[in-house]
Amino acid sequence: MKPPVCLVVQPIHPAGIARLRAAGIEARMASSADMATVAREIAPCQAVITRNAGLDTAAVEAGAQLAVIANHGIGTNKIDVARATALSIPIVYTPTANARSVAEHAVMQMLAVAKRLAACDHAVRAGDWDYRYRPGLQELHGKTLGIVGFGIIGRLTAAIALHGLGMRVIVYSPAVPAGEITAQGAQPCPALDELLAQADVVSLHRPSRADTRHMIDARALARMKPTAILVNTARADLIDTDALAAALRDRRIAGAALDVFEQEPLPAGHPLCGLDNALLTPHTAGSTDEALRAAAEQCADQIIEVLAARRPAHLVNPQVWETRRLPVPA
Structure with a gap:
């Protein structure tokens, strides 16, 4: 046989x-x-x-x-x-x-946008040492991380942010009991709008479903702080890409870091590619x-x-x- x-x-x-x-x-x-x-x-x-x-x-x-x-x-x-x-x-x-790999990637993206890592690297290569005098670099210690979706990856991301960076963590995850969230040292948030308004960094960890498609749309982005950072290592269709590109272009939020895209690979001339406040990685969060x-x-x-x-x-x-x-x- x-x-x-x-x-x-x-x-x-x-x-x-x-x-x-x-x-x-x-x-x-x-x-x-x-x-x-x-x-x-x-x-x-x-x-x-x-x-x-x-x-x-x-x-x-x-x-x-x-x-x-x-x-x-x-x-x-x-x-x-x-x-x-x-x-x-x-x-x-x-x-x-790949849960830990993705969680580490999400935290790396937060830090990279907060510290403008890609721009700093480019400045060194271009001989622009005066870049260090420009304002806008951020610390994450003491800031508020809003986690949307508290599954395995969301919980690992929260743990790194809480214990490694000293961030405050709030969570919007309707299916998870509040006690499970508080047991991890985070605070439950009853509504997405409330989380978006409070968070300095928003990290998405929801699955792709009909009810999560474009949950981050123009209206949601308008709720975020102008200094806020959006991170997505989960599913591309959680975000309305056109609305995000417009918000980044108009500096309505400080930056975004994305590892997933509705079109992969990104087509030539994609609006995200021309934005200096968008950090893009080629779906590698889980590829350690x-x-x-x-x-x-x-x-x-x-x-x-x-x-x-x-x-x-x-x-x-x-x-x-x-x-x-x-x-x-x-």
């Missing part, structure tokens, strides 16, 4: 591949992350690992032998979860793998070596569990487990 096959849509850390192979699972790289190619190559596979390429409806349906879909990361918005669930295919994900290894290993481990008929640690659609599609022997 042939070993089960796992299609790997995009490159992952070699440690994950090694775990699959050690368990007798063939790891097969897709020829391309293009969904039409994936749909052609997924047919004989019992498992698939995908990163930000996701898995569209056609690819899910083409995987006639799929017993498990592994999402390398937290967000599953690019996977057709509804169709996979209708077909009783379990989806696993890695909610803890440590996080990539952990995500790959967690994907592999959960695939191994599912193919061995053992319940995995992190199911996106736990309702299908008892009636899940069983692996077809190769």
Whole structure:
């Protein structure tokens, strides 16, 4: 009997591949992350690992032998979860793998904007040592950080800000009990508008859903202080990009740092690219070596569990487990 096959849509850390192979699972790289190619190559596979390429409806349906879909990361918005669930295919994900990496990145972005790091670096390279005499650099100690979304990453970000920087932390996260927030040393905020008005830095940590789309729009930006900084390491569609670009251009807020974008890569001439108060990183918040290894290993481990008929640690659609599609022997 042939070993089960796992299609790997995009490159992952070699440690994950090694775990699959050690368990007798063939790891097969897709020829391309293009969904039409994936749909052609997924047919004989019992498992698939995908990163930000996701898995569209056609690819899910083409995987006639799929017993498990592994999402390398937290967000599953690019996977057709509804169709996979209708077909009783379990989806696993890695909610803890890159949490610390993303939290550190969010704090780094806060500091980089507050200290105008990119402009300072450019000044040195241009021989502009008089840059040091310009006003506008900020300390974060004693300032208020507003966290929107208090999941794993939001809590880690709060801990670094509280204990590492001495910031006051307020949290808007309607689904989290106030006691859980205060237990972490933060203060619950009953309304987003209230948080925006108080915060010196706003850091977004919400998932992408219909009710969170463009939650930071022109009206929300108008509630922020003119000295405030906006940070987004979560999902691009939380922010109305056009409204943010206008607010930054008109200096209605001090700056923004973004790691996620509604179009990736950014098209030439994108309005954010010409703004000196926008700090942009190419979706690398969760891409430390440590996080990539952990995500790959967690994907592999959960695939191994599912193919061995053992319940995995992190199911996106736990309702299908008892009636899940069983692996077809190769």
